[in-house]
Amino acid sequence: MTDKTKESQERRYSSIVVDGVEQAPSRAMLRAVGFTEEDFNKSQIGIASTWSMVTPCNMHIDKLAHQAAAGVNEAGGKALEFNTITVSDGISMGTPGMRYSLVSREVIADSIETVAGAEGFDGIVAIGGCDKNMPGCLMALARLNRPSIFVYGGTIKPGAKGRDIVSVFEAVGGLAGGKVSEAELLEVERTAIPGAGSCGGMYTANTMASAIEALGMSLPNSSAQNAVSDEKGEDCFRAGQAVMNMVREGIRPSDILTREAFENAITVVIALGGSTNAVLHLLAMARESGVELEIDDFTRIGAKTPLLADLKPSGRYSMSELIAIGGIRPLMKRLLDKGMLHGDCLTVSGKTMAENLADAEDYPAGQGIIRDFGNPIKEDSHLVVLYGNLAPEGAVAKITGKEGTSFEGTAKVFGSEEDALQSILDGNIVAGDVVVIRYEGPKGGPGMREMLSPTAAIMGKGLGDKVALITDGRFSGGSHGFVVGHVSPEAALGGPLALVEDGDRITINAKTREIDLHVLDAELDRRKAKWVCPDSGAARGVLTKYAKLVSSASKGAVTGD
Numbered sequence: 361m362t363d364k365t366k367e368s369q370e371r372r373y374s375s376i377v378v379d380g381v382e383q384a385p386s387r388a389m390l391r392a393v394g395f396t397e398e399d400f401n402k403s404q405i406g407i408a409s410t411w412s413m414v415t416p417c418n419m420h421i422d423k424l425a426h427q428a429a430a431g432v433n434e435a436g437g438k439a440l441e442f443n444t445i446t447v448s449d450g451i452s453m454g455t456p457g458m459r460y461s462l463v464s465r466e467v468i469a470d471s472i473e474t475v476a477g478a479e480g481f482d483g484i485v486a487i488g489g490c491d492k493n494m495p496g497c498l499m500a501l502a503r504l505n506r507p508s509i510f511v512y513g514g515t516i517k518p519g520a521k522g523r524d525i526v527s528v529f530e531a532v533g534g535l536a537g538g539k540v541s542e543a544e545l546l547e548v549e550r551t552a553i554p555g556a557g558s559c560g561g562m563y564t565a566n567t568m569a570s571a572i573e574a575l576g577m578s579l580p581n582s583s584a585q586n587a588v589s590d591e592k593g594e595d596c597f598r599a600g601q602a603v604m605n606m607v608r609e610g611i612r613p614s615d616i617l618t619r620e621a622f623e624n625a626i627t628v629v630i631a632l633g634g635s636t637n638a639v640l641h642l643l644a645m646a647r648e649s650g651v652e653l654e655i656d657d658f659t660r661i662g663a664k665t666p667l668l669a670d671l672k673p674s675g676r677y678s679m680s681e682l683i684a685i686g687g688i689r690p691l692m693k694r695l696l697d698k699g700m701l702h703g704d705c706l707t708v709s710g711k712t713m714a715e716n717l718a719d720a721e722d723y724p725a726g727q728g729i730i731r732d733f734g735n736p737i738k739e740d741s742h743l744v745v746l747y748g749n750l751a752p753e754g755a756v757a758k759i760t761g762k763e764g765t766s767f768e769g770t771a772k773v774f775g776s777e778e779d780a781l782q783s784i785l786d787g788n789i790v791a792g793d794v795v796v797i798r799y800e801g802p803k804g805g806p807g808m809r810e811m812l813s814p815t816a817a818i819m820g821k822g823l824g825d826k827v828a829l830i831t832d833g834r835f836s837g838g839s840h841g842f843v844v845g846h847v848s849p850e851a852a853l854g855g856p857l858a859l860v861e862d863g864d865r866i867t868i869n870a871k872t873r874e875i876d877l878h879v880l881d882a883e884l885d886r887r888k889a890k891w892v893c894p895d896s897g898a899a900r901g902v903l904t905k906y907a908k909l910v911s912s913a914s915k916g917a918v919t920g921d
Contacts, residue, residue, distance in 0.1 A: 369607075369608075370403045370607050370608060371401075371482055372506075373482050373506065374403065374404040375480075376480055377480035378390065378400045378480075387400060395438070399438045402436060402438040403437045403438065404437070404438050405438065405482065405483045405600070405603055405604070405607075406439075406475065406481035406483070406484045406485070407428050407440065407485050407487070407600075408442060408443075408444060408472045408484055408485065408487065408497065408500075409421050409422060409425035409441055409444070409487055410444055410446045410486075410488050410490070410497075410513075411425060412443075412446045414447065415448035415450070415489070415490055416555065416556050416557065417446070417489035417513065417558040418446045418489040418490055418493070418513060420513065420556040420588065421513050423593075424511065424513060424592065424593065427593050427596040428487060428511060428596040428597065428599050429441055429600060430597055430600065431599060431602075432485070432601070432604060434597075435604035435605075437482075437483070437600075437604045439485075439600065440479070440481070442475050444471040444496075445464060445468060445471065446468075446489065446490050446492075447460055449461050449491050449492075449812075450559065453529070453810060453836065454777065454778070454781060454812070458777075458809040459807030459903060460807060460902070460903070461492060461807065461809070462640075462802070462807050462808045462834070462917060463903065463906045464492045465495050465496040465499070466496070468492060468496030469500040469503070470500075472497060472500035472501075472504075473500045473503050473504055476500070476504050476506070477504065481506065482607055483506055483508060483603045483607045485509050485511060485600060486508065486509075486511070487510075487511045487512075487513060487596065488510065488512065488513060489513035489514075489557075489558050489587075490565060491563075491568065491637065494565070495644060495645055498575075498577060498645045498648075499648040501577070502613050502614075502617055502645060502649040504613075505612050506612060507603055507606035507611055507612055508603065508612075508613055509578065510578045510582075510708075511578060511595060511599045512569035512578060512582050512585075513557070513558060513587055513592075514557050514585050514587030514588070515557050515558055515559075515560050515565070515569075515586060515680060515683070516553065516557030516560045516587060517554055517560065517587075517588070518560055518678045518680055519551050519553055519554050520551035520552075520554075522678065524559060524672070524678065525552060526559075526672065526673055526812070526816060526838035527548055527552050528545075528548055528552050529817075529820075529838070531548045531820065532545065532785075532813075532817060533784070533785070533817035533819060534820040535820075536784075536785040536820070536821060537820060537821035537822060539821075539822070555587075556587045557587030557588065558587070559837070559838065561672030561679065561838060562635070562669060562673075562837065563673065563837030564638075566583070566837075567629055568635075568638065570583045570629065571626075571628060571629050573628075574624045574627070574628035574692065575617060575622065575625045576707030576713060577613070577616060577617070578599075579599055579602060579708060580689060580709065580717075581595070581687055581688075584686075584689070585683065585687075586680055586683060602710075605710055606708060609710060611710060616705070616706050617645070618705060619652065619653070620702035620704075621702070622642060622646050622649075622657075623661060624702055624713065626638075626642065626658060627695060627701060628688065628701075630665040630667060630741045630743060631665060631666065631667065631668045632669045632671065632691070633667050633669050633675065633760065635758075636757075636834065636837075636845055636846070639743060640846065643655065643915060643916030643918075644918045645916075646916075647915070647916055647918050647920075648918075655745055655754050655756075655915075656745060658756075659741075661741070662740055662744070663740055665740065666731075666740065667736055667740075667741065667760065668691065668730055668731045669682070669729065669731075669737075670728060670729055670730075672838075673840040674742075674760045674762055675737070677729045682730075685729060686720075686721065686722075686723055686724075690722050690730070691730055692717055692720070694722070696714060703717075737760065738761045742758055743758060744756070745873060746868065746870075746875040747873065747874065747875070748874045748877075749876055750830075751875050753849055753855075754846070754848055755845065755846050755847040755875055756845055756846040756913075757870060758835065758840065759842065760840070763824065763841055763842040764825060764842070765871050766868060766869045767828040767842050767867070767868045768865065768866070768867045769792045769828060770792065770793060770794060770862075770863050770864065770865055770866070771796050771863065771866055772789060772794070773796045773798070774795070774797050774798070775894065776799065777797055777811060777813065777814060777833065780795055780797045780814050780829075784814055784818060784821065785817055789821075789823065789827055790823075791823065791826035791827065792826070792827075793828075794828045794830060794866045795814065795818075795827060795828070796829075796831070796857065796866075797811060797814065797829065797830075799850075799896070800832055800833030801832035801833060801848075801913065802907075802911070802912070802917045803852045803907045804832065804851055804852025804893075805903075806906050807903060808917060809833050810833065810834050810835055810836040811833050811835055811843070811845070812839050814829060815835065815839040815840070815841055815843055816838070816839070819841055824840070825842070827841070828842040828843070828866075828868060829842070830843075830844040830845070830868070831844070832847045832848070832851050832855070833845060834846055844868060846914065847875075847913075851893075856877060859887040859891065860877060865877075865879075
């Protein structure tokens with residue numbers, strides 16, 4: 361490759377913006393933001409920061425963005441920082457504001473694509489913290505297909521007595537059940553969140569960070585570092601250097617985001633006991649990458665992948681405790697050695713997955729966080745895709761086995777999360793009930809709210825193994841218990857969930873992967889003839905646009921089809 365050809369590759373996009381007499385206005389604008397004469401001949405790297413003071417997950421990411429920019433500049437590039445939005449699931453949970461959470465994934469993806477495409481960046485470093493930042497960033501990087509790398513903002517450290525945000529939600533249920541006093545609830549509230557970082561169990565943020573590392577789109581160990589740590593700052597600096605190597609070598613997301621890479625991500629998510637949101641997000645990310653991935657791939661891979669990590673919410677340990685024994689790299693090395701990962705997949709380091717893991721040391725003897733293959737928490741996946749007359753297009757359950765593997769009960773039906781939560785807190789939900797929450801799907805919500813408040817209230821009242829909950833909404837990574845979400849088609853489309861009535865018998869079987877409503881077809885036809893979809897209340901703005909564009913949860917709830 362000649363020097364001129366090499367320079368052309370390294371400035372493939374920025375040269376269009378800054379080269380030539382006709383681009384003098386562009387250069388004039390860039391001089392005002394700090395460009396020197398030499399900078400116009402460098403690769404321009406966008407640093408997509410999700411910094412915001414609306415949530416502890418992202419409150420430190422401005423500093424991380426500066427360190428990534430320093431890495432780019434040290435490696436011979438020119439970094440330009442820009443921001444995108446974030447919303448806090450934990451703050452908006454249980455309120456109408458939660459309808460904007462999944463929508464924010466699309467807004468983040470669109471905004472990063474828009475800025476990078478308009479400004480002519482030759483590469484991108486994207487830094488995410490809260491749940492939807494990560495898939496949103498990856499969706500944009502896949503669309504742009506320019507040398508790119510993702511950096512996780514890092515996990516929060518545990519609060520007092522190992523508490524975290526889920527402890528607060530469950531304490532609310534404990535108060536309603538008479539197990540927690542008001543003073544105890546206040547003490548939990550005051551001590552659960554000690555500072556910056558994403559929620560500290562294997563909830564959605566840590567799940568997606570782990571999945572992205574397994575995809576090969578972040579540097580080794582990026583998913584397993586505390587938000588407030590020297591290691592996280594170094595991770596960002598090295599990411600800035602690494603993206604410059606990707607620019608020089610011509611490595612793009614399409615070289616990394618292959619079918620095999622997504623299979624690696626699914627395997628790691630299952631072994632870690634990750635969030636049901638991973639199903640939704642990996643489907644969406646694959647779609648943006650042009651990779652054929654279906655909901656049934658989770659069943660296929662899950663049948664041969666054990667659940668090995670004893671992590672919250674269903675387990676005992678936090679992400680910080682996993683970090684202390686080596687993070688996810690030793691687990692990935694074990695999976696690779698068992699032939700359960702594709703080791704030849706390329707990663708952002710420029711090396712293959714197998715090369716990245718070659719020097720990974722195993723966990724210390726005696727640790728109890730990651731089980732051996734001979735002693736799994738569950739022999740197959742906790743993420744169970746169910747079908748039946750209640751979910752013809754599928755539903756996603758999170759069943760670790762601690763709740764049992766089947767449930768039969770009678771329906772108690774609610775048209776919103778708020779109504780269901782109030783009924784739970786008032787003591788109207790009893791053993792044997794199947795709580796049905798509908799019109800909370802992608803179109804019906806609109807926005808497919810997470811149901812952490814009702815699931816946490818059920819757990820807090822001691823009903824976790826006695827009550828099931830099903831919904832066309834979704835679940836926080838912090839939810840546990842006998843829960844089934846993503847029921848498709850959703851109620852707002854006239855799916856069978858819309859036809860359930862109080863007292864109907866419902867069975868859920870994780871072993872046979874079935875979810876059925878025991879009502880005669882003739883009766884369902886009678887109900888369908890009388891059914892009218894309730895008004896969602898979204899009359900204008902982003903929620904209305906989302907409702908018009910969004911696909912089924914079984915396809916990742918994407919908006920670009």
